[in-house]
Amino acid sequence: MRLSRYFLPVLKENPAEAQIVSHRLMLRAGMIKQQAAGIYSWLPMGFKVLKRLEQIVHEEQVRAGHIPLLMPTLQPADLWRESGRYDDYGQEMLRIKDRHDRDMLYGPTNEEMITDIFRSHVNSYKDLPLTLYHIQWKFRDEVRPRFGVMRGREFLMKDGYNFDLTREDALHAYNRHMVSYLRTYERMGLTAIPMRAASGPIGGDNTHEFLVLADTGESEVFYDARVPALKLGDRAVDYDNREEVAGICEEFTTLYARTDETHDEAVYAEVPEEHRKVGRGIEVGQIFYFGTKYSESMGATVVTPDGSRVPVEMGSHGIGVSRLLGALIEANHDDKGIIWPEGVTPFHCGIVNLKQGDTGTDAACEGLYKALRDLGLDPLYDDRDERAGAKFATMDLIGLPWRITVGPRGLANGVVELTSRRSGESEEMSAAAAVARIAQIYDGV
Ligand code: ATP
Ligand code: MG
Secondary structure, eight states, X not given: OBGGGSOOOOOSSOOTTOOSHHHHHHHHTTOEEEEETTEEEEOHHHHHHHXXXXXXXXXXHHHTTOEEOOOOSEEEXXXXXXXXXXXXXXXXXXXXXOTTOOEEEEOSOOHHHHHHHXXXXXXXXXXXXXXXXXXXXXXXXXXXXXXXXXXXXEEEEEEEEEEESSHHHHHHHHHHHXXXXXXXXXHTTOOEEEEEOOOGGGOOSEEEEEEEEOTXXXXXXXXXXXXXXXXXXXOOOOTTOHHHHHHHHHHHHXXXXXXXXXXXXXXXXXXXXXXXXXEEEXXXXXXXXXXXXXHHHHTOEEEOTTSOEEEOEEEEEEEEHHHHHHHHHHXXXXXXEEOOOTTTOSSSEEEEETTTTOHHHHHHHHHHHHHHHHTTOOEEEEOSSOOHHHHHXXXXXXXXXXXXXXXXXXXXXXXXXXXXXXXXXXXXXXXXXXXXXXXXXHTTO
């Protein structure tokens, strides 16, 4: 993309309404625009990162054997009357009437609807196990929408639902979700710690939240300092292998890690003192096992091998896709702007032309731009007629991990400059070597 033709409405001033750094930087980098409290338009660069995150979530869900579908944002109230949650959910639910005076709602989550789909089409244990998920906009009329996309009213969530014959099968689904979530966050360059949590309006007794450590997080967290260092890395996981999947979950949940809701001073006191940590965290996901809570009230049953009929075992699992953008920026920024991890960056690298209009420099930039694109990479070429300082400031603000700087002086020596946004270190090399380096960095990302 050529910056002169892109739509990147960066702000020079710090927006007064933003209280935390991720909100401020998303506004300044022209990623979002607020349309009403907690409701945002996603401007091109914000949209690009959002799509990137969505893609990673899809890939990891499909890898775990889960099946994508798409349910609507609007739901009939009658489904929620069946589960009893129409009255229970309270003011967070946006209730709407259609022209025929029928009660509708903008879905805050989809347990009822997925259970309805299931009971309409699945009848036998032979069709199990089954895990269906979608990535769809949700609406929760939060009392205090704030921090930009972190606590919006309209937000994008991946929500998945497993259907199993037995409790053991459902617990395997729970574990599979835990591992696939760990992999998802790691691919995004985030450390998200599974913490034992409280279940809230979803119900059920087995639940973990995934928290990204950040000073601006809304939850207080208590954990063993050795937990954030745990990594899945690139080990291959066989998601059908129960022992293997359960083993990984154990590895990640044995040490102490709890939110304030489940924190237990007595158990925490057993953690060696030098490892005890108190901090704050951003909830970026949650998984639940709730058994037959919805299937019983809504009549979602299956025939068992011995011919009897039982309510299906279920769980639900959510990732806050739009909130993740905020969490990513909270975890990756400096005083100049965002620093995207390679796995989620909106463009692979920036090209800064120090002397726009100079024939040789323009030609070198065009050559780089073409060479990168020919390799399937997605560079952002700052071809505006602007001072070098302004171009650097924009690149630093929007946070592309790599920048190639091209100017007449370097070109006279046959070199361009490759700079890492994270370390700030620069290296001179030929244009061809810079292209090869960028290609190598993104190989397999
Ligand atoms: P919270 O405790 O932050 O209100 P929740 O526990 O009610 O969230 P879940 O029902 O667990 O939310 O939803 C799954 C995920 O959706 C959460 O882990 C979070 O990442 C995201 N999410 C929930 N509410 C919001 C919101 N208002 N804005 C953005 N993301 C949200
Ligand atoms: Mg939650």
